[in-house]
Amino acid sequence: MMDMSMWIVLGTAIFLTTMILYRKRFRLRSLQRSTLPLGTLGWPFIGETIEFVSCAYSDRPETFMDKRCRIYGKVFKSHIFGSPTIVSTDAEVSKFVLQSDAKTFVPSYPKSLTELMGESSILLINGSLQRKIHGLIGAFFKSPHLKAQITKDMHKYVQESMETWEDDHPIYVQDEAKNIAFQVLVKALISLNPGEEMELLKKQFQEFISGLMSLPINIPGTQLYRSLKAKKKMANLVQNIIQARRKNGVSAASWVPKDVLDVLLNDSNEQLTDDLLADNMIDMMIPGEDSVPVLMTLAVKYLSDCPTALQQLTEENLELKKLKAQLGQPLRWSDYLSLPFTQTVITETLRMGNIIIGVMRKAMKDVEIKGYLIPKGWCFFAYFRSIHLDENHYDWPYKFDPWRWQDKDTSTTCNFTPFGGGQRLCPGLDLARLEASIFLHHLVTQFSWEAEEDTVVNFPTVRMKRRMPIWVKTKSRGDP
Numbered sequence: 001m002m003d004m005s006m007w008i009v010l011g012t013a014i015f016l017t018t019m020i021l022y023r024k025r026f027r028l029r030s031l032q033r034s035t036l037p038l039g040t041l042g043w044p045f046i047g048e049t050i051e052f053v054s055c056a057y058s059d060r061p062e063t064f065m066d067k068r069c070r071i072y073g074k075v076f077k078s079h080i081f082g083s084p085t086i087v088s089t090d091a092e093v094s095k096f097v098l099q100s101d102a103k104t105f106v107p108s109y110p111k112s113l114t115e116l117m118g119e120s121s122i123l124l125i126n127g128s129l130q131r132k133i134h135g136l137i138g139a140f141f142k143s144p145h146l147k148a149q150i151t152k153d154m155h156k157y158v159q160e161s162m163e164t165w166e167d168d169h170p171i172y173v174q175d176e177a178k179n180i181a182f183q184v185l186v187k188a189l190i191s192l193n194p195g196e197e198m199e200l201l202k203k204q205f206q207e208f209i210s211g212l213m214s215l216p217i218n219i220p221g222t223q224l225y226r227s228l229k230a231k232k233k234m235a236n237l238v239q240n241i242i243q244a245r246r247k248n249g250v251s252a253a254s255w256v257p258k259d260v261l262d263v264l265l266n267d268s269n270e271q272l273t274d275d276l277l278a279d280n281m282i283d284m285m286i287p288g289e290d291s292v293p294v295l296m297t298l299a300v301k302y303l304s305d306c307p308t309a310l311q312q313l314t315e316e317n318l319e320l321k322k323l324k325a326q327l328g329q330p331l332r333w334s335d336y337l338s339l340p341f342t343q344t345v346i347t348e349t350l351r352m353g354n355i356i357i358g359v360m361r362k363a364m365k366d367v368e369i370k371g372y373l374i375p376k377g378w379c380f381f382a383y384f385r386s387i388h389l390d391e392n393h394y395d396w397p398y399k400f401d402p403w404r405w406q407d408k409d410t411s412t413t414c415n416f417t418p419f420g421g422g423q424r425l426c427p428g429l430d431l432a433r434l435e436a437s438i439f440l441h442h443l444v445t446q447f448s449w450e451a452e453e454d455t456v457v458n459f460p461t462v463r464m465k466r467r468m469p470i471w472v473k474t475k476s477r478g479d480p
């Protein structure tokens, strides 16, 4: 009897367990079969990376996406940079992912990039520490005090640079813009002025940034090895500054932070380590060397190809210059940001230029959005470029047309995300616009120019192939 009941209990347990397991597998299979986006994972290991990269090097990187969108739809599966990936060219799906928190999606970038950034970089950390640092930096970058300082520094560095421009030599806009934007940002981050240390930093930074999209092999002779060495030298310089600040402390009650380092060092709630601070100061120099100068350079490129836009921009800026001269006032940061046409030129440059083509995340659990399944552990690539160049969102998307932005609010549409969105929306977006506005103001009010032929390179980062050479002519007073 005893034996019999034991067999019944055991049999029932086995039956129930089998049913549960079967149902679970069946549910997962049917979920995957019905909702995992269409697409192909390509070759073993390399997936579709080679095709992605070869398109990325062309002048139409989005052809990789366009081809697949036509076959599979706006959201498709692929395998790039070593991970199975869901690629999204659908603004709503991308918006949802960007707005999710770290329990659902975390940043995920190629290995060379994460090794160089360091694990405590704001671009890679998650949760409360990321929110904290993001909030502190964002608030500081928005402060009128910093904007006034940036405006003053930009004037100084732009003027110094433009004073050396001669009519009978080509000016390489990209180099000039990099030099100016890097100095301005380093000053805002750690209050370093031009001089020996700045030159050392600039030199090491070039080496550092070359490794961001290199092969992830760290042995002597490789780019990653050289870049990591350069980062160490820069970190030493920044750590010396940090230690000197910690030693001096804060003296007066009326003390105001003079740079981002001050803001982070003196946050009473969080004791941030020297390593974290140094890593982040260096990572935040990247937009100074890369994104912001590229924005300025591309604006010059597009304006050179569109004389009517250049004329309208010049008139707007000359008018402001004249008005300020009559009032005997210097130009303030708010003056620049209030120039409506100049702002539409910058917006259109951001849309067409796609300086950051998209952002990458990794799913921490199975996620379903708009009927698509993003499986746990898969990467998600929100590809902004396709959205910015989608003819369903923008008429004649490949035409530089600043007028399309007149009377439009860029902050409310999910079809325009050059600065990302959600929890990680770029905290430097106002600064980038301000720097570009000041650069353009000085350029168009002081010079006319002839641009040489040049083309945009899109990979691994956006830049001009020939560094955008132009031949300038100094304007005499009253020249349009």
Ligand code: HEM
Pocket (backbone or CB within 6 Å): 107, 122, 123, 124, 130, 134, 137, 185, 284, 285, 287, 288, 291, 292, 295, 355, 356, 359, 360, 417, 418, 419, 420, 421, 423, 424, 425, 426, 427, 428, 429, 431, 432
């Ligand atoms: C044209 C110029 C710029 C462009 C196109 C740009 C674009 C972006 C994008 C798309 C992101 C989102 C990354 C993600 O979601 O993973 C981002 C984040 C960020 N940007 Fe910018 N950026 C620019 C200028 C700047 C400047 C001037 C700064 C100042 C230091 C800056 C600092 C940051 C920081 C700290 C983050 C990380 C925010 C976080 O993860 O919490 N950016 N940027």
